[in-house]
Amino acid sequence: MTASLVIACASNSDAILAANLAASPLLAGGVPLHVQRGAPSAAIAYNRAIDATDSDLILFVHHDVYLPKGWDILLERRLTDLAQRHPDWALAGAYGVAADYRQFGPVWTSSLGEIIGRVPLQPEPVVSFDEMLILLRRSSGLRFDETQPGWHMYGTDIVCHARASGKGAYAVGLPCIHNDRFHDALGMDFTESYRWMQTKWPQFLPIQTPVTKLSRSGLHLMRERWNMRKSLAMREGGAVHTGAHPAELAARCGWADLTPSAV
Template identity: 65%
Template sequence: MTGFVLACASHSEAILAANLGRSPLLSHVPLHVEANAPSAAIAYNRALDATTAPVVVFAHHDVYLPPGWEALLATRLAELPPDWGVFGSFGIGLDEAHIGPVWSSSLGMIVGRVPMAPVPVQAFDELLIVLNRASGLRFDEALPGWHMYGTDIAQSARVAGFGAYAGALPCIHNDRYHEALGTDFDEAYRFMRRKWAEALPIRTPITKISRSGLHLKRDRWRNRQSAEFREGMAVGTDHPVETLAARCGWSRLGP
């Protein structure tokens, strides 16, 4: 596939080299890296301004794209309605279903159901988001930090009259286990609750944004209660990403 660029915000050359940097498509697809940006939105808008490709794939630096991924991407994009603005490997459907599939090292499993066609979503996991440059969509630089921008861009697309979809676009997310959400997540949650007050509730991959904010408090309590169990599920990030892809049956992807 031609006509797309890979963009990444990274604070660690080592993580980038061990994961996204090992993706075979980088032999013929350009990678634009924004290092040490103050927020995800600023990093991604800088990447938009620095590139010209009609399709921009924003991926975390701990994501690996197996062989054949770009051909599968071309197939998935061809399946999208003409109104598409953003597409993702993992999203939350309008019915709150988890749409995938992707591998998560922090969860030790493949997550998300495999849809037969693109599914409209209300939010994305930020691990991988594909943006149609012709939509004119950009990330909201008022959103602080590194959380919730997948939900924000999905909502922004829908309000602007563009589609936000997720589909079967497998990848490896070699993410480390997190025991609890930080205060930076709270800050992003409060921002989103204010910005999208008229659209609430909105289900994100982590929690539900509600007017009361009680869902976040409930999910924090659940995380504390399940911390030991969740840590036991995680597989760690020291496995070669090619091995993880092979275990998932994704050594070679195809349409």
């Protein structure tokens, strides 16, 4: 499995990359890491990574994600199960939202200071992914839309592409550490991505994403901003500093070793 896997990352910080994703044990085991720097958007960065590599499986991962020991072995087991149940799968992810709004993980997020997402007992079809980790099957023919602005909601857009082409996207249960900084509010770049998605995919609306609901009216975006303002102090108090060692965070989550014999 690892022979057909490449990790692709768009990074603007060598320090964050070195402390998190590049410190993941599977990289020492020989899984290649392809880093894109200076791209104007996530979609352009990731399509460049698709064109620059030839592996069957491309794992798009944020630079502040840590994959614990045995993660690659667990991935192989999860994908074997996925292929048996859904041979036409195109995408798999660590954190996704189902059509009925259930959110599947589990993932540790430092920005919230907790493990989020229920554990899927089997591959669960989703309508949106958190962008922290998305696995793309090259043979699906999927690519990211380079007209999409910025660095938000491309996890929802690529799932919509899969749905429109009759292919599947699934949350499969891949515990990992997202050592992400605290987010106090949603910026105007998020609004730009939201409006772009509204225009592009009206046939799929509403779509619950990990952050907010994409709706025709857009009122959910306004509501989310209001809720984030009201909960600012509570959320900030629960966040964990990103200087915490991700391997220690993994151990505290019970994910020090994810090999099948240890799970």
